[in-house]
């Protein structure tokens with residue numbers, strides 16, 4: 001499969017980008033091709049302006065050139081994997097804005113469904129699984145991100161993996177890289 005691997009992190013030596021690299025290497029070893037969409041490095045503008053606002057009376061609205069380029073990048077791949085840090089129990093605004101603008105009415109939902117039947121999210125979490133479970137952040141993220149975005153857009157094979165303990169380990173960062181590699185080889 002051709003996988004579009006979407007990341008958003010401000011620091012090149014982040015654990016998030018190391019996890020993305022580990023996932024990509026394992027997926028490639030498993031026969032997949034990887035195209036990286038590093039939204040930070042590319043300077044993607046996450047603000048949804050009028051040209052990209054859905055028109056509920058026109059599902060065939062032509063969106064901005066920047067959004068059409070992103071749609072084409074998705075369409076030349078077969079699957080999507082988003083690897084991102086958990087910020088405020090969700091994804092970074094940059095990645096959320098990519099979805100706001102690109103996963104648009106008439107293309108990802110409405111008259112049509114998202115072009116891929118498989119999309120995964122790997123969320124790198126600073127805190128522990130226990131801290132998430134205590135307040136239900138894990139369930140909240142699953143409802144919002146996996147059901148509310150991936151499921152809403154008609155994607156059949158969805159997965160949200162929260163990789164815990166990036167900061168508060170043990171077991172810590174090495175465990176996250178091991179998990180990212182395992183997920184790449186399972187894809």
Ligand SMILES: Cc1cc2nc3c(=O)[nH]c(=O)nc-3n(C[C@H](O)[C@H](O)[C@H](O)COP(=O)(O)O)c2cc1C
Nearest residue numbers: 014015016017085086087088089124125126127166
């Ligand atoms: C703005 C901001 C918000 C964050 N919010 C959370 C959070 O809600 N839950 C959490 O587990 N970690 C949170 N973190 C920690 C990141 O998830 C952590 O930086 C990341 O998992 C791993 O490291 P990396 O930044 O080197 O990739 C936050 C970090 C930042 C910068």
